[in-house]
Structure formats: C-alpha cells, structure tokens
Amino acid sequence: MKEFLQTKQTEMLSLLEKLVNIDSGSTHKKGIDEVGGILKGIYEEIGFTVEVIDEPENGNNMVITYPGSENPTMIAVAHMDTVFRVGTASERPFSIEGNRAYGPGVIDMKASQVTLIYALKALKENSPGALEKIQIVLNGDEEIGSPTSRRVIEKYAEGKTHALIMEPARKDGSLVTARRGGGRYSIYVTGKGAHSGIEPQNGISAIEELAHKIIKLHALTNHAEGISVSVGLIDGGESVNTIAPSAAAHVDVRITYAEQAEAIDRQVKEICASSDVAGTTIKLEGGINRPPMVKNEQTIQFLELIKETGDKLGIKVTDVATGGGSDASFTSAMGVSTIDGLGPVGGNAHSVDEYLELPTLVGRTNLLAEVIRKLANK
Incomplete structure (x- = not known):
C-alpha cells in the first residue's frame, strides 16, 4: 500500500x-x-x-x-x-x-x-x-x-x-x-448598579460576588488527584465609576477519573447555590460534558x-x-x-x-x- x-x-x-x-x-x-x-x-x-x-x-x-x-x-x-x-x-x-x-x-x-x-x-x-x-x-x-x-x-x-x-x-x-475528562460552566451574577461616587451605598457589586466564587472554585483544584478548576474568562461592570450590576465567568474543569465527575459537579453547584454578597443572584449553566x-x-x-x-x-x-x-x-x-x-x-x-x-x-x-x-x- x-x-x-x-x-x-x-x-x-x-x-x-x-x-x-x-x-x-x-x-x-x-x-x-x-x-x-x-x-x-x-x-x-x-x-x-x-x-x-x-x-x-x-x-x-x-x-x-x-x-x-x-x-x-x-x-x-x-x-x-x-x-x-x-x-x-x-x-x-x-x-x-x-x-x-x-x-x-x-x-x-x-x-x-x-x-x-x-x-x-x-x-x-x-x-x-x-x-x-x-x-x-x-x-x-x-x-x-x-x-x-x-x-x-x-x-x-x-x-x-x-x-x-x-x-x-x-x-x-x-x-x-x-x-x-471535564466540562465547562458559566456563572452569571446580577447585582445592582449605582454611581460609585455619589451613592455607592445603593449599589450591590456583581463583580465582588464573582470574586468570591472564583476564589472558591480555584480552591477545588487538586493536582495530586488530577483535578483542575480554572476560571478562564470573566466579564463584568458597565464603567469604572459604576458599582457593577452584572458579571460573568466561564469555568474549565478537568478530571482524570470518571468517579471524580459527580463530586466536582456537586461542589461547583454548591459554591454557586448561595451568595456571599447579600442582594446578588447567581445563575449557573453547564456541567461535565466529557468523561x-x-x-x-x-x-x-x-x-x-x-x-x-x-x-x-x-x-x-x-x-x-x-x-x-x-x-x-x-x-x-x-x-x-x-x-x-x-x-x-x-x-x-x-x-x-x-x-x-x-x-x-x-x-x-x-x-x-x-x-x-x-x-x-x-
């Protein structure tokens, strides 16, 4: 041939x-x-x-x-x-x-x-x-x-x-x-916009909430067990002098063994189930899509x-x-x-x-x- x-x-x-x-x-x-x-x-x-x-x-x-x-x-x-x-x-x-x-x-x-x-x-x-x-x-x-x-x-x-x-x-x-294996998640946070100089007390920062989530998600990484969680893209806010009314993050998850999928999926959902910043709401999409x-x-x-x-x-x-x-x-x-x-x-x-x-x-x-x-x- x-x-x-x-x-x-x-x-x-x-x-x-x-x-x-x-x-x-x-x-x-x-x-x-x-x-x-x-x-x-x-x-x-x-x-x-x-x-x-x-x-x-x-x-x-x-x-x-x-x-x-x-x-x-x-x-x-x-x-x-x-x-x-x-x-x-x-x-x-x-x-x-x-x-x-x-x-x-x-x-x-x-x-x-x-x-x-x-x-x-x-x-x-x-x-x-x-x-x-x-x-x-x-x-x-x-x-x-x-x-x-x-x-x-x-x-x-x-x-x-x-x-x-x-x-x-x-x-x-x-x-x-x-x-x-692994998957991808998207997190969408909604807060409340306000002028950061005139009435910052009336705002609720979606970016602040997202920052809490990023730190917690990255803490799930365990290289010894072949697990990595990385927020690779973030977006948020309307201007530098506005309390951010919205923010989003896109998360990459990698696993080495099939039995890790359920646990890591549960942990991501638990992190995003409640707010760290009062008044913000969170929407989570995605999941593990490849064994x-x-x-x-x-x-x-x-x-x-x-x-x-x-x-x-x-x-x-x-x-x-x-x-x-x-x-x-x-x-x-x-x-x-x-x-x-x-x-x-x-x-x-x-x-x-x-x-x-x-x-x-x-x-x-x-x-x-x-x-x-x-x-x-x-």
Missing part, C-alpha cells in the same frame, strides 16, 4: 490545501458544511454511502458506511471544525516551508481527514473487503465539546470492538491512550497491535497521556477499545504556528491502512 500512497502524495497535498483554505470554525456552519460537501463527494467516489445529519446551527454531521456492510466492527471519528474565526484562511492560507505545511487547522485536523480518505483508497486497491468493517463519523462541533455529535458518535460506536480517533499524533509522533479516556487493558492490547504494525513499516510507535479532550472519551467510556492520535504528526494546534510534518503524511496514512486491514481480519 505504501507504493500506492507514494504515487498519491501530490493529490493528498492538493486536497489538504483545498480544505485548509476553507474557514470552518465551530461557529461557522457554512464553512463546515462546505468542507463536509467536499468530503462527501470523495467518499461517494470511493464507493461509500454518506448519510448527512442536518443540524440547524452547528455544522452537519455525517455517517459513512460501505454498501453491504452488515456488521462493521470499527468506528473512525474525525472532526471538520477548527477553532479559527472567519477570515483566517484568507489571511494565512495553506503554505509549505521546507518539510512543514502551515495554515489554520492543517494538523487539527484537516490533514487527518486526508489521511483517513487515502487510507481507505489504499485499502480499496489492496484489501477491499476491509472497507465493510469500518464505519466513519465526521462531525462538525468537536472543538466546542461535540454538543450535537456526541449522540451520533455514541449511537454508531455501540457494538463496535475498536475506535480509531483521528486527532493528530503528538509532536514526537506518539499516539494518545489517555485523556482527561476521561482511561488507559485500560483493552487500550494496551490495541496499542500492541499498532506497535507491531508500525515495526513492520519502520515506524516506532509510542504513546502518551494528555490533558486535552477529544471524542475518544465517548467511545472509551462505552467500553470500546480506543486509540487516539492516529493522524499525521504535527504541532502548535490552535495557533498561528500550527504545522504538519510533511514526511509523516504518507507514513501515517500507510500505518492507518495497515491497522484497519489487521483489525478487519481479526
């Missing part, structure tokens, strides 16, 4: 350039659906059937199945959205410098979309029967927590033995075998299969745990043997310096194809 893929490298880069040069931030439905339309056409050319699940606000999700596939044993998941605002693609379009490609979403995860497509193309040429064993979910909202696609992923992961999550490999080429991906015996067995495959291809496979979240958490929590980071190698995701290591594009596509072939023959 490697020889086949080497002849397709120019095609792969051409498709990658096309995808990177389309703005597809999580809130830009039009762009995500444009990317989805391109991918849909390619999958149909390969011979797959594509079901588009329309979403009114978020990008559409797609379920891709090979005709005649009665019992696919694998699910592959790849997201089409990025974190970048509209206009980024025209400001810094796809480019190549030396052995690296750059552009918004180039590694997270438009290169992975190319990798998945060409792994399947290689299999069609060499082991077409393997295509009946894999089902693919492409989603449009992973970067904002997969609010619409989670149910789709979980529906089609049911009954599968293996899940291949197409996030990029780490900078050193490692796959991901464990991820922290952790735990490295278990299933994961280890799957990893060994990939390592053996990599050894035969001259690719040394290593693995790592990471604090970031992905759709791997959903399949892992369902008991499906899950490996993440099966895309090509790159780094600096979500930044202006995001890059793909070009020499890994063909190699990691070949590795993915061979892993799918092995799993299909089990």
Whole structure:
C-alpha cells in the first residue's frame, strides 16, 4: 500500500490545501458544511454511502458506511471544525516551508481527514473487503465539546470492538491512550448598579460576588488527584465609576477519573447555590460534558497491535497521556477499545504556528491502512 500512497502524495497535498483554505470554525456552519460537501463527494467516489445529519446551527454531521456492510466492527471519528474565526484562511492560507505545511487547522485536523480518505483508497486497491468493517463519523462541533455529535458518535460506536480517533499524533509522533475528562460552566451574577461616587451605598457589586466564587472554585483544584478548576474568562461592570450590576465567568474543569465527575459537579453547584454578597443572584449553566479516556487493558492490547504494525513499516510507535479532550472519551467510556492520535504528526494546534510534518503524511496514512486491514481480519 505504501507504493500506492507514494504515487498519491501530490493529490493528498492538493486536497489538504483545498480544505485548509476553507474557514470552518465551530461557529461557522457554512464553512463546515462546505468542507463536509467536499468530503462527501470523495467518499461517494470511493464507493461509500454518506448519510448527512442536518443540524440547524452547528455544522452537519455525517455517517459513512460501505454498501453491504452488515456488521462493521470499527468506528473512525474525525472532526471538520477548527477553532479559527472567519477570515483566517484568507489571511494565512495553506503554505509549505521546507518539510512543514502551515495554515489554520492543517494538523487539527484537516490533514487527518486526508489521511483517513487515502487510507481507505489504499485499502480499496489492496484489501477491499476491509472497507465493510469500518464505519466513519465526521462531525462538525468537536472543538466546542461535540454538543450535537456526541449522540451520533455514541449511537454508531455501540457494538463496535475498536475506535480509531483521528486527532493528530503528538509532536514526537506518539499516539494518545489517555485523556482527561471535564466540562465547562458559566456563572452569571446580577447585582445592582449605582454611581460609585455619589451613592455607592445603593449599589450591590456583581463583580465582588464573582470574586468570591472564583476564589472558591480555584480552591477545588487538586493536582495530586488530577483535578483542575480554572476560571478562564470573566466579564463584568458597565464603567469604572459604576458599582457593577452584572458579571460573568466561564469555568474549565478537568478530571482524570470518571468517579471524580459527580463530586466536582456537586461542589461547583454548591459554591454557586448561595451568595456571599447579600442582594446578588447567581445563575449557573453547564456541567461535565466529557468523561476521561482511561488507559485500560483493552487500550494496551490495541496499542500492541499498532506497535507491531508500525515495526513492520519502520515506524516506532509510542504513546502518551494528555490533558486535552477529544471524542475518544465517548467511545472509551462505552467500553470500546480506543486509540487516539492516529493522524499525521504535527504541532502548535490552535495557533498561528500550527504545522504538519510533511514526511509523516504518507507514513501515517500507510500505518492507518495497515491497522484497519489487521483489525478487519481479526
């Protein structure tokens, strides 16, 4: 299959350039659906059937199945959205410098979309029967927590033995075998505005109330147990000489073990259940939305299969745990043997310096194809 893929490298880069040069931030439905339309056409050319699940606000999700596939044993998941605002693609379009490609979403995860497509193309040429064993979910909202696609992923992961999550490999080429879970909360505080010089006694500061909440929330962090709570965004007040009538905070929570979710959720709710500053009211939204991906015996067995495959291809496979979240958490929590980071190698995701290591594009596509072939023959 490697020889086949080497002849397709120019095609792969051409498709990658096309995808990177389309703005597809999580809130830009039009762009995500444009990317989805391109991918849909390619999958149909390969011979797959594509079901588009329309979403009114978020990008559409797609379920891709090979005709005649009665019992696919694998699910592959790849997201089409990025974190970048509209206009980024025209400001810094796809480019190549030396052995690296750059552009918004180039590694997270438009290169992975190319990798998945060409792994399947290689299999069609060499082991077409393997295509009946894999089902693919492409989603449009992973970067904002997969609010619409989670149910789709979980529906089609049911009954599968293996899940291949197409996030990029780490900078050193490692796959991901464990991820922290977590969630997000938003706190909205209402106080009472007043002139801070003329009648401050008539005001009730929403910012003061929010400050109490931030201190208490941050105190929930316990690094030794793998729990972190961080208020990453705050907003409040109307002017420097006004007692703040309103304030808001947005909270990121990370957990390492599933059993921590209930306790941390309860503690956040208890903190926000009553006011520290008399006269303020508090509204709390959100919750834990991703379970952790735990490295278990299933994961280890799957990893060994990939390592053996990599050894035969001259690719040394290593693995790592990471604090970031992905759709791997959903399949892992369902008991499906899950490996993440099966895309090509790159780094600096979500930044202006995001890059793909070009020499890994063909190699990691070949590795993915061979892993799918092995799993299909089990």
